[in-house]
Every structure is written in C-alpha cells, then in structure tokens.
Amino acid sequence: MRMFLSAAFFMSAIALSASLPSPAAANSLKPFTTDGCSLWIDGTPEQPHLWRHCCVAHDLAYWQGGTKADRQQADADILACVKQAQGPGMAQYMYANVRWGGSPYWMSSYRWGYGWNYLDGIWPRGYKLPTAEEQAQIAAQLPAAQALMARDIELYPASKDKEPTPAPAN
Numbered sequence: 246m247r248m249f250l251s252a253a254f255f256m257s258a259i260a261l262s263a264s265l266p267s268p269a270a271a272n273s274l275k276p277f278t279t280d281g282c283s284l285w286i287d288g289t290p291e292q293p294h295l296w297r298h299c300c301v302a303h304d305l306a307y308w309q310g311g312t313k314a315d316r317q318q319a320d321a322d323i324l325a326c327v328k329q330a331q332g333p334g335m336a337q338y339m340y341a342n343v344r345w346g347g348s349p350y351w352m353s354s355y356r357w358g359y360g361w362n363y364l365d366g367i368w369p370r371g372y373k374l375p376t377a378e379e380q381a382q383i384a385a386q387l388p389a390a391q392a393l394m395a396r397d398i399e400l401y402p403a404s405k406d407k408e409p410t411p412a413p414a415n
Contacts, residue, residue: 272365272379273361273362273382274379274383276390278308279394280355282296282297282299282339285342287300294404295403296326296339297397298397298398298403301394302394303319303326304355305390306318306322307355307357310359310372316349316372320347323339327340349371349372358371358373
C-alpha cells in the first residue's frame with residue numbers, strides 16, 4: 246500500500262509540474278485587451294460611455310502590472326478620472342471595487358498584471374517590478390496598446406457633444 250501511495254504521489258507531482266508554465270513562458274506578455282469597465286457599466290443611461298476612457302486607461306496600467314505603489318497610483322487615477330467625468334459618488338464606488346477586486350492574487354481576467362501569466366514560476370506573480378526584459382516587452386507592445394485605446398475612444402465616445410475627460414498618463 247505504501248508503495249502504491251508513493252507511486253501515486255510521484256505521478257501526481259509529474260502531472261502537476263508538466264502543467265505549470267516554464268519560467269520563460271511566465272515572462273511572456275500577452276497583447277493588451279480591454280473590456281472597458283470590467284463587470285460594471287461604462288456610463289449613464291443618457292451617456293453610456295461617459296467614463297469608459299477612464300477604465301481603458303486603468304486597464305493599460307493593470308495589463309502591465311508592477312509594484313503595489315504602481316497599483317495604488319492606477320487606482321487613484323481612475324478615482325480622479327471618474328470623479329471628473331461623473332462625480333464623487335460613482336468614483337468612490339468604482340475605486341472601492343477596483344481596490345478589492347483587482348488584487349494580483351485573484352485568478353481573474355482583470356487582476357493587477359493581467360497581461361502576464363498568473364504564475365511566475367510556481368508562485369503567483371503578485372506585485373512585481375517588471376524586469377528589464379519585461380520592460381522591453383511592455384515598450385514593444387505599447388504602440389499597439391495605445392492604438393487600441395485610441396480606437397476604443399472612437400468606437401465608444403463619452404458623448405456626442407463632449408470630448409472625453411483626459412485620463413491621467415501612466
């Protein structure tokens with residue numbers, strides 16, 4: 246029986262290690278994507294995309310990931326942007342939810358650092374200053390990300406008669 250359990254444990258360990266990404270794969274940045282205000286509305290019924298641009302800029306920061314301070318700044322930026330676009334009530338509501346729901350330790354498509362694999366080796370990526378190699382990947386993909394953001398603003402204008410509030414630069 247002991248031999249059977251040892252063999253079963255060994256086989257499970259091999260299967261688990263085969264399913265984990267290699268360290269090289271863990272450092273591959275996926276192309277930037279955005280869904281606007283993840284799991285939330287992008288504006289009011291009258292102006293359905295009123296603060297979407299704030300969320301898209303926030304997504305760019307979350308896609309890249311970084312340190313805890315970087316995330317705090319990204320969340321402060323969305324608070325300021327939505328406050329300017331809609332007011333303090335909606336801004337505070339969204340801020341509280343991104344602070345709670347955007348943790349890098351949640352396995353979600355909108356977590357901090359979602360452009361990177363969830364695992365960095367065998368541990369969650371978490372808060373991590375991108376390495377020089379990762380910074381180069383970000384820089385290489387940034388023009389396409391910015392083009393996607395510009396296209397998103399064309400497709401989803403804040404309103405017909407008003408330009409969107411500029412989102413803070415990252």
